[in-house]
Amino acid sequence: MGPLAGIKVLDMTSVLMGPFASQALGDMGADVIKIEAPQGDLVRQIGPVRNEGMGPVFLNANRNKRSIVLDLKQPDGLAALRRLIADADVLMYNVRPQAMARLGLGYEEVAAINPLIVYAGLFGFGQDGPYAARPAYDDLIQGGATLPHLIARASGGIPRYVPTALADRIVGQTAVGGILASLLARQRTGRGDRVDVPMFETMVAFVLGDHLGGLTFEPPLDEGGYARQLSPERRPYRTSDGHICALVYNDKHWKSFLGAVGREALMQDARFATYAGRSRNIDHVYGELAAIFEQRSTAEWSAILERADVPFMPMHDLRSVLDDPHLQATGFFSTIDHPSEGPIRTMRMPMTWQHSRPDAARVAPRQGEHTREVLQQAGYAAEEIDALLAAGTAAQAPPHAAA
Structure with a gap:
């Protein structure tokens, strides 16, 4: 019941x-x-x-x-x-x-x-x-x-x-x-x-809970829109043999991810060092990630991201989701x-x-x-x-x- x-x-x-x-x-x-x-x-x-x-x-x-x-x-x-x-x-x-x-x-x-x-x-x-x-x-x-x-x-x-x-x-x-x-x-x-x-x-x-943005204020601080969600680079990452959905989001994720791929020096770049810096430069940040992800296969990235505790998911299609092991x-x-x-x-x-x-x-x-x-x-x-x-x-x- x-x-x-x-x-x-x-x-x-x-x-x-x-x-x-x-x-x-x-x-x-x-x-x-x-x-x-x-x-x-x-x-x-x-x-x-x-x-x-x-x-x-x-x-x-x-x-x-x-x-x-x-x-x-x-x-x-x-x-x-x-x-x-x-x-x-x-x-x-x-x-x-x-x-x-x-x-x-x-x-x-x-x-x-x-x-x-x-x-x-x-x-x-x-x-x-x-x-x-x-x-x-x-x-x-x-x-x-x-x-x-x-x-x-x-x-x-x-x-x-x-x-x-x-x-x-x-x-x-x-x-x-x-x-x-x-x-x-x-x-x-x-x-x-x-x-x-x-x-x-x-x-x-x-929708506007995300995207009212600077229009929340009077006078407006910008023309509205959540920059990260509107970035043209916000999409599944192409790998060497397919795609993967990953979100390197907070400072912990970034340190772990960059350490796993041998790019720790990027954390010294102001565009990557803080959440605010990444938000202001989101198109560049996502573009850099896209270039990194193209270098390895989907299976390799799944193993790396799992070990680094960085959030990721497969990019399913309508058939593959039926076989998802979790579901x-x-x-x-x-x-x-x-x-x-x-x-x-x-x-x-x-x-x-x-x-x-x-x-x-x-x-x-x-x-x-x-x-x-x-x-x-x-x-x-x-x-x-x-x-x-x-x-x-x-x-x-x-x-x-x-x-």
């Missing part, structure tokens, strides 16, 4: 930001009920599939959930959702708040059904500014939070987005913290709450049998607890796989469920042959 055992989460989110957050709650033991529209979560269609609607991005963001299909445009579908709300602990959504209001599912309406509920909205922009009603996606928020500008500034190239859904996942993880804080506050106060998690503000705070030893990756998809590779939750032990993961569900089960638990009789299914107000996954 995980630390959130007994917590019921209604997950109205789709695509990635919300599902990533609700999966984390499910990983911690919450009963997460994924409310899907008849057309299903769009992310089901992303990537190669064995069966329609079960793509890899969906599989990796929707474990530990049950799926129910309800058409909320029909009165009986909304009525079913309201019945589920009555005993839920959390309701999550990631459409614009205006859309929830049009459905009659604004915070006031939901709290009238269940005053104890934590009503969590993950959306683009804070609701007290001119962008409040705008739609938002990861790429747009990365741009607004300066990430493509910083990439261009660091590389001298064209602006680019980070090649992962960084904003979705960071905002999703931020939402987990906000939801857990609200549940804790509910224990003390006896009332639920509304928590808004805007993408734009969250990501601007995340293998910790059981991070495993292959499980999905009832409809056959053998699939999955990643375990990184966190562990001394006393709370989450149950074995529930695999990502087929669309509507648990519709009948969830409605039965909400008090619907079998004939009522049959009527909802016949009317198209609810839907359930068809029977499947074992993969």
